[in-house]
Amino acid sequence: MKIIVCIKQVPEIAEVKIDPKTNTLIREGVPSIVNPFDEIAVEEAVRIKEKHGGEVTVITMGPPQARKALMRCLAMGADKGILLTDRAFAGSDTWATSFTLAQAIKKMEYDLILCGTRAIDGDTAQVGPELAENLGITPITYVNRVEIDEERKKVTVHRETEEGYEVIESRLPVLLTAIKGLNEPRIPALREIMLAKKKEIKEITRVDMGGDPQSYGLSGSFTEVVKIFTPKQREGGIIIQDEPVASAKKLTQLLLEEPIIKKLKGKVN
Ligand SMILES: Cc1cc2nc3c(=O)[nH]c(=O)nc-3n(C[C@H](O)[C@H](O)[C@H](O)COP(=O)(O)OP(=O)(O)OC[C@H]3O[C@@H](n4cnc5c(N)ncnc54)[C@H](O)[C@@H]3O)c2cc1C
16 A cells, blocks of 8 residues: 655644734744644554555655654654655645645555645645545545555545544545544654654655646635734623523613614614
8 A cells, every 4th residue: 555644734723823913923933743633644544554564655845844744754654755845835825735745746656645634724624625636536534434445446434524424435546634533643752753764755846846837836826815813802701690581681681782683673663
């Protein structure tokens, strides 16, 4: 089994702050981690390799510092890393991100691609399905169980839905997006961390990938971030704790004081 896992380096979300003047994320001094959903995807890939044999390649598009995130995945048991890094990739929206990943992956052999369901910073959950579209393979999202049938070249997955789960069988190759509950990612021991340093991480630039330069980065992006802001803190609600009749009276009084009700009353009268 040749498995590719797409991973993203993200800021430790609890510490993300927004610059109120520039409306951009303050990244300086914020520790970076492997997107937690991507760690689940890496863990699943390594478990499949341990059961069926094969090779796990982790790939990311990001700045040179994203090498650290790849190292973590190599320590978890992945075999090789690929870092797509170039100034030309800066400003990529989800489409340009998936296009860039696809350009690299098209040149590789694979039976299975694993992504996280969503990145905890960008949070669009678009890159996985867009990547599958770019590669012309089937995406199956919200996966919390994977069984591989190597002989039949098929995979059976459980896909979480609002009502329960669907059982889906698909031919390989396929792209799966992992959710919490698929597994519990391992924490690499010191020995694995040391061994990871000897594994290969290949750097690929825009020129290496070829294609139309306008398809990458900001110029290849269809969307634009117009504004980013911290939503206003909501005020706490009112809890009425009284006898039913008294509660109803208080509630009616409060509702009548609401501007929207006053406005509607004005219209009715
Ligand atoms: C106009 C514009 C400019 C932007 N500029 C920047 C910028 O300069 N710097 C910046 O950091 N972000 C930038 N972004 C955000 C960036 O586009 C998204 O973070 C990125 O496209 C991934 O989307 P997401 O975070 O919503 O990932 P999701 O779609 O939520 O991620 C789902 C899964 O896709 C995979 N994945 C996502 N991103 C990557 C990746 N980079 N490499 C490998 N696998 C991945 C992972 O498996 C992940 O779990 C910009 C966005 C826009 C619209």
